[in-house]
Amino acid sequence: MNASRKLTLAAAALALTVGGGLAVSSASAEPAAASRSLVTTTAWAKVAANGQILGGQGITGINKFGIGRYNIGTAAGLNGCALLGTINTNGGNDPGPGSSSILVGQVNGNTLFIRTATPSAAGSAAVDSDRPFSITVVCP
Incomplete structure (x- = not known):
């Protein structure tokens, strides 16, 4: 040796x-x-029910194209990223009532699709409804 x-x-x-x-x-x-692989938040946004961006980073624009439906453009690519969303109250201005839900999906390389809903609401807007929300994109 x-x-x-x-x-x-x-x-x-x-x-x-x-x-x-x-x-x-x-x-x-x-x-x-x-x-170790590092992860970073590449984009985030806080959005009012009418589609106005109240704050954010890495967002290039938003298109509200229906009741509870939004497309959000991001500056960075989304492939392989975690897409997170939550319904907000925006300081008590939440239209309510009942429970709420959010769907966040990838349309293409730089566009998110957001759908907000109030499943327990009564009337013709029983599913899709304009809701304030926040999204976060976390990438490796």
Whole structure:
């Protein structure tokens, strides 16, 4: 056994004895670096029920094209990203009543489709309804 290999084994034994850890490959005596993928929020928006953007980042525009239906353009691509959405109250101006839901989907590389609804509302707007919402796009 050569001197370099003995030194590497001694260092590993010492590290384990004192409760540490040392990763060593057969090609090098250097500790192995941990690899982690970083995620970032690439876009977010807070949107009023009428489609007005109240705040956001990475958003290029919004198109409200029906009751409870919106398309939102993003500056960055959406492939492989997590798409998150929630209904807001916007300081108590939520039209209510009952429970609410939001659907967030990808239309193409840079466009989100949002559908908001009030499933328990009465009348002809029993499903689709204009609701204030927030969306977040998180990408690797």
